[in-house]
Amino acid sequence: MIPASFSYHKANSVQEALGMLQQHGGDAKLLAGGHSLIPAMKLRLNQPSTLIDIRHIAELQTISVAGDHVVIGAGVTHHQIATNAHIHAHAPILAEAAEWIGDVQVRNMGTLGGSLAHADPAADWPAVMIASHASIEMQSASGSRTVGADDFFLGFFETALQEDEIITAIKIPVAGAHTGSAYKKFMQPASRYAIVGCAVVLTHENGKCTAASIGMTGVSEFAYREKAIEDALVGKELTPENIKHAASLAAKDVTLMSDHFASVPYRKHLASVYAERALVAAAGL
Amino acid sequence: MSTTIHVTVNGKQHTSEVEPRLLLSHYLRDVLRLTGTHIGCDTSSCGACTIHLDGKAVKSCTLLAVQADGAHITTIEGMAQGGALHPLQVGFQEEHGLQCGFCTPGMIMVAADLLDRNAQPSETEIREALEGNFCRCTGYQNIVKSIQHAADIINKKEVVS
Amino acid sequence: MTKLIGQSVKRVEDKRFITGQGQYTDDIVLPGMTYAYILRSPYAHATIKSIDTAAARAMEGVVAVFTGEDIAKAGINGVPTGWQVNFKSGETMKEPPHPLLVADRVKHVGDSLAVVIAESREIAKDAADLIEIDYDVLEAVWNPADAIAADAPQVHEGAPNNICFDWELGNPKAEVDAALAGAHHVTSLDLVNQRMIPNPIEPRSAIGHFESSHDRYTLYTTSQNPHLTRLLMCAFVLGLPEHKVRVVAPDVGGGFGSKIFHYTEEALVIWASGKLGRPVKWTADRSECFTTDAHGRDHVTKAEMGFDKEGNILGLRVKTYANLGAYLSTFAPCVPTWLHGTLLQGVYTTPKINVDVTGVFTHTNAVDAYRGAGRPEATYLLERLLDTAALEMGMDPAELRLQNMIQPFDGVSQPGYMTQVALQYDSGNYQATLHRGLEMVGYEQFRQEQAEARKAGRYLGIGFSTYIEACGIAPSAVVGALGARAGLYEVGQVRVQPTGKVSVFTGAHSHGQGHETTFAQIVADTLGIGMGDVEIIHGDSESVAFGMGTYGSRSLAVGGSAIMKSLDKILEKGAKIAAHKLEAAVEDLDFAEGKWTVKGTDKSIGFGDVALTAYVPHNYPQGVEPGLDFSSFYDPANFTYPFGTHIAIVEVDPQTGKVDLKRFIAVDDVGNVINPMIVEGQIHGGLAQGIGQAMFEGALYDDGGNLINGSYMDYTMPRADDLPSFEVDRLVTPCPHNPLGVKGAGEAGAIGSTPAVVNAVMDALSPLGIFNPSMPMTPESIWRTING
Ligand SMILES: Cc1cc2nc3c(=O)[nH]c(=O)nc-3n(C[C@H](O)[C@H](O)[C@H](O)COP(=O)(O)OP(=O)(O)OC[C@H]3O[C@@H](n4cnc5c(N)ncnc54)[C@H](O)[C@@H]3O)c2cc1C
Numbered sequence A: 001m002i003p004a005s006f007s008y009h010k011a012n013s014v015q016e017a018l019g020m021l022q023q024h025g026g027d028a029k030l031l032a033g034g035h036s037l038i039p040a041m042k043l044r045l046n047q048p049s050t051l052i053d054i055r056h057i058a059e060l061q062t063i064s065v066a067g068d069h070v071v072i073g074a075g076v077t078h079h080q081i082a083t084n085a086h087i088h089a090h091a092p093i094l095a096e097a098a099e100w101i102g103d104v105q106v107r108n109m110g111t112l113g114g115s116l117a118h119a120d121p122a123a124d125w126p127a128v129m130i131a132s133h134a135s136i137e138m139q140s141a142s143g144s145r146t147v148g149a150d151d152f153f154l155g156f157f158e159t160a161l162q163e164d165e166i167i168t169a170i171k172i173p174v175a176g177a178h179t180g181s182a183y184k185k186f187m188q189p190a191s192r193y194a195i196v197g198c199a200v201v202l203t204h205e206n207g208k209c210t211a212a213s214i215g216m217t218g219v220s221e222f223a224y225r226e227k228a229i230e231d232a233l234v235g236k237e238l239t240p241e242n243i244k245h246a247a248s249l250a251a252k253d254v255t256l257m258s259d260h261f262a263s264v265p266y267r268k269h270l271a272s273v274y275a276e277r278a279l280v281a282a283a284g285l
Numbered sequence B: 001m002s003t004t005i006h007v008t009v010n011g012k013q014h015t016s017e018v019e020p021r022l023l024l025s026h027y028l029r030d031v032l033r034l035t036g037t038h039i040g041c042d043t044s045s046c047g048a049c050t051i052h053l054d055g056k057a058v059k060s061c062t063l064l065a066v067q068a069d070g071a072h073i074t075t076i077e078g079m080a081q082g083g084a085l086h087p088l089q090v091g092f093q094e095e096h097g098l099q100c101g102f103c104t105p106g107m108i109m110v111a112a113d114l115l116d117r118n119a120q121p122s123e124t125e126i127r128e129a130l131e132g133n134f135c136r137c138t139g140y141q142n143i144v145k146s147i148q149h150a151a152d153i154i155n156k157k158e159v160v161s
Numbered sequence C: 001m002t003k004l005i006g007q008s009v010k011r012v013e014d015k016r017f018i019t020g021q022g023q024y025t026d027d028i029v030l031p032g033m034t035y036a037y038i039l040r041s042p043y044a045h046a047t048i049k050s051i052d053t054a055a056a057r058a059m060e061g062v063v064a065v066f067t068g069e070d071i072a073k074a075g076i077n078g079v080p081t082g083w084q085v086n087f088k089s090g091e092t093m094k095e096p097p098h099p100l101l102v103a104d105r106v107k108h109v110g111d112s113l114a115v116v117i118a119e120s121r122e123i124a125k126d127a128a129d130l131i132e133i134d135y136d137v138l139e140a141v142w143n144p145a146d147a148i149a150a151d152a153p154q155v156h157e158g159a160p161n162n163i164c165f166d167w168e169l170g171n172p173k174a175e176v177d178a179a180l181a182g183a184h185h186v187t188s189l190d191l192v193n194q195r196m197i198p199n200p201i202e203p204r205s206a207i208g209h210f211e212s213s214h215d216r217y218t219l220y221t222t223s224q225n226p227h228l229t230r231l232l233m234c235a236f237v238l239g240l241p242e243h244k245v246r247v248v249a250p251d252v253g254g255g256f257g258s259k260i261f262h263y264t265e266e267a268l269v270i271w272a273s274g275k276l277g278r279p280v281k282w283t284a285d286r287s288e289c290f291t292t293d294a295h296g297r298d299h300v301t302k303a304e305m306g307f308d309k310e311g312n313i314l315g316l317r318v319k320t321y322a323n324l325g326a327y328l329s330t331f332a333p334c335v336p337t338w339l340h341g342t343l344l345q346g347v348y349t350t351p352k353i354n355v356d357v358t359g360v361f362t363h364t365n366a367v368d369a370y371r372g373a374g375r376p377e378a379t380y381l382l383e384r385l386l387d388t389a390a391l392e393m394g395m396d397p398a399e400l401r402l403q404n405m406i407q408p409f410d411g412v413s414q415p416g417y418m419t420q421v422a423l424q425y426d427s428g429n430y431q432a433t434l435h436r437g438l439e440m441v442g443y444e445q446f447r448q449e450q451a452e453a454r455k456a457g458r459y460l461g462i463g464f465s466t467y468i469e470a471c472g473i474a475p476s477a478v479v480g481a482l483g484a485r486a487g488l489y490e491v492g493q494v495r496v497q498p499t500g501k502v503s504v505f506t507g508a509h510s511h512g513q514g515h516e517t518t519f520a521q522i523v524a525d526t527l528g529i530g531m532g533d534v535e536i537i538h539g540d541s542e543s544v545a546f547g548m549g550t551y552g553s554r555s556l557a558v559g560g561s562a563i564m565k566s567l568d569k570i571l572e573k574g575a576k577i578a579a580h581k582l583e584a585a586v587e588d589l590d591f592a593e594g595k596w597t598v599k600g601t602d603k604s605i606g607f608g609d610v611a612l613t614a615y616v617p618h619n620y621p622q623g624v625e626p627g628l629d630f631s632s633f634y635d636p637a638n639f640t641y642p643f644g645t646h647i648a649i650v651e652v653d654p655q656t657g658k659v660d661l662k663r664f665i666a667v668d669d670v671g672n673v674i675n676p677m678i679v680e681g682q683i684h685g686g687l688a689q690g691i692g693q694a695m696f697e698g699a700l701y702d703d704g705g706n707l708i709n710g711s712y713m714d715y716t717m718p719r720a721d722d723l724p725s726f727e728v729d730r731l732v733t734p735c736p737h738n739p740l741g742v743k744g745a746g747e748a749g750a751i752g753s754t755p756a757v758v759n760a761v762m763d764a765l766s767p768l769g770i771f772n773p774s775m776p777m778t779p780e781s782i783w784r785t786i787n788g
C-alpha cells in the first residue's frame, strides 16, 4: 500500500500554514495526525498533490480554561484529551468519549481538529461536540470566524470548513452545577467506529430536567442533534419511564445509513436503546 | 522530490533522503533494515507495525517517514538494553506469549506504552490496551499473562531499588 | 537428569522473535532484487477484451510486464490440486486449469491478470495503475447452493452445473432413510458453515531467485510445506528439474491452512526471475490476501438425526454443498469429503450414517484447509444437532450425549472402534472429558443461576460440544486409496556430530507451533543430552531430505515419530560401538542418562565418546560403518483421534442482540503431551478462531461476487477484549499406535468450540423459542432471530 506521490511542507505556525494553503491551492491538504488522511492515501482513495504538516504547530497544541470555556487547540490528540485535568474537571464527557476512539496508537496521533474537519459520519467527536454546545474556531488568510457545532456538520463528510481555512481551536462551555453527561457507543465490531454513538449533557434540579443536549453519530449521513428527545425531556422528571419514552423518539426525522452490520430498522432501534442508556447514565440513575 | 530527515532510532542518529510518500514502517524496514517492525495490514488495524514515537506507541504504517523528522523512535530492536532483555521480552518468553512471532514486536511495543501509563494494569485494562493489535495464534490469553509477568518484574525492581 | 518430555520447557525459538530478529520472507533482501506488483481483477467474472500495458512498460524503472498471454506462450501449466475425488458414477472429478496469469476470462475478484516487475515497490505499483484493461463483466455466482441451478452462471466450461464431483460415504442411503422414517423424533437443521478467511497476520510473500552461474532456482516463500510446493511447482507447473530448485520457508507468521496451497505467485516469481536473471519479490497487501488467500469452510448443509423414545440415536443423514471456489486448491477436494464425511460418527454410537457431498465451483477464492479443515464442519453439524435435539425432546444435553457415547476403549487391550464412515478410532474415553467439563463449569449450580436470571429477565445460556477429530495426517496406504496424489508420511533425520551435538532435520514446518522446542525435548531426552546440544532444522528443501509439511495436527504424531525412528537407529548403532569399546556384548548394555553401562558394573561410555568414535573409527567394531547419522520416513498406521468437551456460557442482551461470552471451558484429550505449555497455547489459539467463527467472522459477497468485507475495517477479527480467559484442562488417553503416544493438538480448539458457543446462545434464548442461530452471531442477526 503506497500513496501516490506528493510534495510535503512542514508549517511552524498557523500563519505559515495559511500561506502554504494559498500558495498550493485546491489540491493541497492539511496533515494533522494523519490517521484519516494517510489510510485514505495508502488506498489511493485520496491523492493530494501537496501535504502541509501542521502537527508541530505549538499554538494548536494547548488546552486551557478561559472564563467559562475550555479551549482546546485543534492539534490536541485524543489521548491528551482523555488524560487532561482541565477536561476531566470541566468537560468530562470529552474525556469519556476520547477513550472510545480507535485504539491507543490511534489516540496518540489523531487530533480533535482533524476528526472534525474529516467529519466521518461514524466518528465519535461530532456527537460530543453537538451535545456539549462546542464552537469551532477557524482561520483563513482573510480572518477568523466561529461556527457552532450545530451549524458545522452539513453532510456526508461535509462541513462548514472552507478549503482555505484551518480549524484552530474548539471551545466548550464549562459544565455547570447539576450537570450530568455520558457518551454511549455501540461499536461496529471490525472498525470499532460508531454504529450508534449518543452523547448527552443534562442539567437537572431536584430530579427534574432543566436542559438537555443530545448529539447522535453513526446513525445518519452526518452527526445531528436529537431535538425531539430533548424537547420530550425538558421540564420532565428524570424517571426511567420518561427517559424511555423520550429515547424512543430517536432517529425519527433523519435518513438512516445501513450496512452489513446494521440495517435501517436495526440502527433506528439501536439509536433509541443507546439514547436511553446515555440518558440514564447522564441522569445518574 | 526527496526530503532530508533526521531521526534518532534506538539511540542512533540517522540522516536520510526520503520520498515524502515513504511510510515510516517502510523506512524502518527497507532503509534502516530494522525488520522487527512488521506490516500486517493496510488499514491501520493490526498493530504489527507499532513503535514508539517520542515515547508513545503509534502505528508506523500510518505515519510518513517525513513526519518523524526530528523524532526519537524506539523499535523492538531497541528494547533490550545492554544485553539485558526488557521485562516484557522476558514476560513473553516465560508465559508463552507468542507462537509465530509476527504480532509480537507490536504487542511488546504497545504493552510498553501501557506499562508506562499504568504500572499495575488489571486483566481488563490489558485486554483493552491491546485493542489495536491482532494476534491470530495465541488467543491473547498468554499475551495478557506475559504483560502481567512483566509488570511484576518491573514493580519488584522498583521496590528493591 | 530431569526428564524434559512432559515439561513446559520455554521455547528456544522465542529469543529471535522477542528481539525483532526473526526472519520472515518479506524481511529478505537480495542483491539486485526487483519488486513485483500483480494487477488483479476487480470483477468476479468477466472476459478480458483487451489489455494495454504500453504505458506501464514505458515507465522509468519498470523492468518487465507480463500478462496471461506471455504465460500461455511460455507453455506454463496452471497450478494443480493434490487430491482427486471422483463422482459417485466413477467419472473423474473436474479439474479445470488454474493459470498463473489469466488471459481470457477472470473467475474471481483477485484473479491475476498481469505482473509488473520494477526497481522498487513504488514504481511497480505506479506502473500497474497505468495498465488499461477492457472487461466485459459477466454474471457471477458465489453461493454453492445457487451455483448448481440450471441457469446459474458457469465458472468453467468443462464442469456442467458447476459441479466438480459428487460423493457419498457410510451406510446405503435407503437404510438411513428407513432408520429416520421409523424414528420417534427427527431433529432437522439447515446449516450454513460460513466461509472463513484464515488471516494469518503475516501476509503471503514470495521471492524467486535464479542464479545463472549454477542454473539454480531458490524460492523463499511463506509456506507450511516447502517440499510439497517444490514438488508441485517443478513437476506440474514449470517443469523444472527438482534438484535444481531449492524452496525455503523461513520464519512464517502463521498459516492455519492458508499457506498449504501452492499458489500461482510462487511459480510466477520463479519463472520471472529465470527470465530476468534477477531476484523478484512479491509481497501481498492485506487487501490482496483477502481476495487471493485460500479461504476455509463454506458448506451449505441439511442435517437430520433420528432418535428413539429414550433418546438413542438411530441414524444420521447429511447433504452438503461444499463451495470449492473458482479453482481447486491443494487440498480442496479432500476437505469436504474425506476430512468431513469420515468424522460424522462423532463420539456417538449412531448405527446408520449416510453423507452426501457435492463439490461446487463458484466465482470466489479457492477454498482450502482452514484450521480443522472438514472436521469443524462435521463437528458443527453433529453438535448443533445434539443440543437442538435435547431442547426439542426436553432432555438434558449432557445426559443425551452421555447416553449415546461410545464406551471407553484403550486401543491396546480393547480394539479400536470401527465407525460407519470408514475410520477406526484409535483410543478414547469420551465420557471422562464431559464429566470433567461439567465439574469445572459447576453444571447444577449454573442451571440454578440460569433459572434465577430468567426470572429477572436475563438470558443466560450454556452450550456443549463433545468433539472428536482425526489428526496425524495421514497413512499413505489409506489416503492413496482415497485419492491423495502423495503419501502423507514424514521425514526425520538425526545427525550426531563428532562432538556429540545433534542436528535434527524434519520435514514438518513450524510457523508458530514450537517444533524447535518440542522436537528438541524428545531428542534430548531420548539421547540423554542437554536441549542446548540439539538443533532442529526445518523449512529448507536443501537441508531436509523431504517432507510433507505442517497441517492437520500432524507434526508431532507423524514428524515426531519419524525422528523417534531415527533415534532408535542411532541408539542401536551407538550400542554396537559402545559394546566394542567396553568389550562387552550389546545385550549386556544399558542405555540411560546419556551413557551405555555394562549391566551390574560401573563400566560405562558416554554418548559423546561414542559419537566421536563413530567419526574417528580407529578402535571400531567390524562391519559397522563410520558415522552416526540416520534418516527415517514414518508412515503412520492410522490417523490419531483427539477428542474433548467444550462448554460455553453466554449472556445475550435481548435489547441489542449482543452476545457476551462469559466463560469458556475446554477439556481436551490429545494423548500424551511433550510440552503442556505449547499444547495449551495451541488450544487457546484454536479456541479464539472457533469462537471467532461463531461470533464475528465470515466472508460476505454481494450479488456481483464482490467480497463486501475484504478489509479489517469490515471483517471482524477477534480482539483481546472480545474474549474471556479460557478455562482449560487436559486428560490423557495415549495413542496406541505411535511411539510417543501423541495425538495432535493444533486444531482441537477450532473444532470443538464453534458449536458450543452457538448452542449456548440457542439455550439462552430458549424461553423465547427454539432458534437455529446463523453464524456469525452478529448482534443484528440475533436481534432479528428474537424479533422474528
Ligand atoms: C484504526 C483507526 C481507528 C479509528 N477509530 C476511530 C473511532 O473509533 N472513532 C473516531 O471518531 N475516529 C476513529 N479514527 C479516526 C481518528 O480519530 C482520526 O485521527 C481522526 O478522524 C482524524 O484526525 P487526524 O488528526 O488524524 O487528521 P488527518 O488524518 O491528519 O486529517 C483528516 C482531514 O482533516 C483535515 N484537517 C486536519 N486538521 C485540520 C485542521 N486543523 N483544520 C482543517 N482541516 C484539518 C485534513 O486535511 C484531512 O482532510 C480511527 C482511525 C484509525 C486509523
Ligand code: FES
Pocket (backbone or CB within 6 Å): B038, B039, B040, B041, B042, B043, B044, B045, B046, B047, B048, B049, B050, B059, B060, B061, B062
Ligand atoms: S501494519 Fe500498521 S496497523 Fe497493520
Ligand code: FES
Pocket (backbone or CB within 6 Å): B097, B098, B099, B100, B101, B102, B103, B104, B134, B135, B136, B137, B138, C201, C253, C254, C512
Ligand atoms: S503469535 Fe502469531 S500472530 Fe501473534
